[in-house]
Amino acid sequence: MSFYFAIIGTKDNPIYECEFGTSKQGGDGIARWPEDQRPMNQFILHSALDIVEEVQWVQRELYLKTVDRFNNLMVSCFLSAGNIKFLLLHDTKIEDPIRQFFTDVHEVYIKTLMNPFYEVDMRITSMVFDARVRAAAKKYL
Amino acid sequence: MSNLNAPNSPFVPFSPNPSIQSGVPTATPPLSASKPAQLGSSNLRYASSRKSIYDRHLNRTQRSELSKASFAFLFGEMIQYAQKQVSGIQDLEKKLNIQGYAIGQRLLELLLYREGRSAKRETRVLGILQFIAQTLYRHLFGKPADGLEKSREHEDEYMLIDHDPVVNSHISVPKEMSQLNCAAFVAGIIEAVLDGSLFPCRVTAHSVFSEQFPSKTVFLIKFEESVLEREAVLQ
Amino acid sequence: MVILSILILNKAGGLIYQRDFNEGLNKLSSNDYLVLAGTFHGVHAITSRISPVPGSGGLEVLESDQFRVQCFQTLTGTKFLIFAEPHQPNIDVICRRVYELYADYVMKNPFYQIEMPIRCEQFDRQLVAYIKPKQ
Numbered sequence: 001m002s003f004y005f006a007i008i009g010t011k012d013n014p015i016y017e018c019e020f021g022t023s024k025q026g027g028d029g030i031a032r033w034p035e036d037q038r039p040m041n042q043f044i045l046h047s048a049l050d051i052v053e054e055v056q057w058v059q060r061e062l063y064l065k066t067v068d069r070f071n072n073l074m075v076s077c078f079l080s081a082g083n084i085k086f087l088l089l090h091d092t093k094i095e096d097p098i099r100q101f102f103t104d105v106h107e108v109y110i111k112t113l114m115n116p117f118y119e120v121d122m123r124i125t126s127m128v129f130d131a132r133v134r135a136a137a138k139k140y141l
Numbered sequence: 142m143s144n145l146n147a148p149n150s151p152f153v154p155f156s157p158n159p160s161i162q163s164g165v166p167t168a169t170p171p172l173s174a175s176k177p178a179q180l181g182s183s184n185l186r187y188a189s190s191r192k193s194i195y196d197r198h199l200n201r202t203q204r205s206e207l208s209k210a211s212f213a214f215l216f217g218e219m220i221q222y223a224q225k226q227v228s229g230i231q232d233l234e235k236k237l238n239i240q241g242y243a244i245g246q247r248l249l250e251l252l253l254y255r256e257g258r259s260a261k262r263e264t265r266v267l268g269i270l271q272f273i274a275q276t277l278y279r280h281l282f283g284k285p286a287d288g289l290e291k292s293r294e295h296e297d298e299y300m301l302i303d304h305d306p307v308v309n310s311h312i313s314v315p316k317e318m319s320q321l322n323c324a325a326f327v328a329g330i331i332e333a334v335l336d337g338s339l340f341p342c343r344v345t346a347h348s349v350f351s352e353q354f355p356s357k358t359v360f361l362i363k364f365e366e367s368v369l370e371r372e373a374v375l376q
Numbered sequence: 377m378v379i380l381s382i383l384i385l386n387k388a389g390g391l392i393y394q395r396d397f398n399e400g401l402n403k404l405s406s407n408d409y410l411v412l413a414g415t416f417h418g419v420h421a422i423t424s425r426i427s428p429v430p431g432s433g434g435l436e437v438l439e440s441d442q443f444r445v446q447c448f449q450t451l452t453g454t455k456f457l458i459f460a461e462p463h464q465p466n467i468d469v470i471c472r473r474v475y476e477l478y479a480d481y482v483m484k485n486p487f488y489q490i491e492m493p494i495r496c497e498q499f500d501r502q503l504v505a506y507i508k509p510k511q
Contacts, residue, residue, distance in 0.1 A: 010337075057264050061261065081250050081252075081260075081338065082250045084250075110251055111199065112195075119243070129195070
């Protein structure tokens with residue numbers, strides 16, 4: 001199982017992204033996307049934004065579950081109060097671990113936001129943030 | 142660090158590690174080379190306790206209170222600072238609004254986070270206004286707003302009423318600036334919360350004198366057209 | 377209890393606030409008030425210098441059969457003069473409270489310039505609200 005994760009700002013601008021593999025069932029946490037698939041991941045994720053914009057007015061939860069599919073890939077979305085979109089591309093249907101992952105990342109994102117030098121929609125360049133996201137991925141996915 | 146700068150550095154397009162970004166790949170290296178960004182090897186500076194903002198719990202200060210006097214001094218300084226760089230009253234209110242805006246953006250996320258698993262985003266005008274009048278106001282000032290009214294003349298205008306804004310309690314505006322209401326700062330917070338929840342609008346603070354409440358303030362919320370159109374569709 | 381009038385002097389002896397709380401006081405011209413403040417400031421300075429006891433803080437109370445003046449000086453040299461009836465009790469409490477209102481509604485007001493005359497609505501309002509019910 002491989003994952004591609006991105007955080008999209010309020011102006012549909014990516015502010016963070018990373019990829020990782022599963023750490024469950026003896027996985028080593030390294031993403032193994034086919035070589036020609038990797039550039040596609042960004043497209044797939046961004047094309048899901050349209051659907052998120054529709055779903056977000058119907059559903060009031062933060063976790064919107066799986067919003068889009070592309071071949072055998074799924075896009076799950078978590079939408080924060082300030083309309084920051086957390087998108088995860090995955091190939092296996094797992095709901096609860098993804099929710100837990102998103103919840104953790106959401107918390108770390110808010111901590112980033114508490115930094116007075118960080119502004120909404122700015123790229124997240126903190127290494128600690130990166131490490132925390134990867135730790136959450138390792139823990140749940 | 143040096144191995145990441147090498148020509149065979151992994152392709153991580155928006156990686157927070159600047160040295161990875163500088164090595165934009167010409168040929169993508171094998172994926173197994175992909176490494177998580179290394180901690181502690183950056184130019185990131187830590188506090189002396191070696192703890193960053195990420196080590197603090199978000200709910201730690203949930204119930205803590207702030208001395209009103211220290212806030213009054215800080216807010217006073219903010220006004221004086223803003224006053225130095227503006228030409229008129231409107232300009233000053235704009236500056237205060239911007240100062241509040243940054244706080245609103247953060248509070249919106251934080252307050253919803255603190256609601257835990259039951260947290261719901263607000264999708265309707267009334268819902269978000271209630272959120273502001275209750276949750277946000279209680280968090281900021283320890284009391285709900287004193288009133289929420291819909292304008293009779295304009296479909297797109299709402300009024301949030303505060304009989305005695307905390308931010309204004311130590312402030313007497315001189316006569317020659319009688320148009321000024323320093324609660325523009327709070328208006329900025331409200332505007333950010335509404336904007337952030339995708340209810341784009343303009344929020345302005347107006348003093349409405351009454352015998353009973355001499356510093357009564359009305360926050361006029363004027364939504365953009367798109368908000369009303371969407372509201373009609375959702376209904 | 378009757379409070380007749382309250383004056384606030386800055387540290388240079390200039391009058392920065394004056395308000396009457398009772399009818400029937402002699403109306404002085406604004407110039408006379410300034411003279412009164414300046415004179416008191418000078419007398420206060422003299423009393424603190426020529427006091428027979430070393431380390432004296434200067435004039436505190438001035439009594440006549442018509443009224444009594446209580447002077448309260450802050451650490452920064454601002455003086456509060458309270459004119460009251462001759463046998464007014466607890467006047468030091470009133471002084472403290474007026475000082476508190478001054479700290480709250482004058483010093484915390486970003487539009488007030490220090491040592492300048494006090495024109496703060498909130499201060500006026502709070503002072504009246506404090507003194508009036510006691511009259």
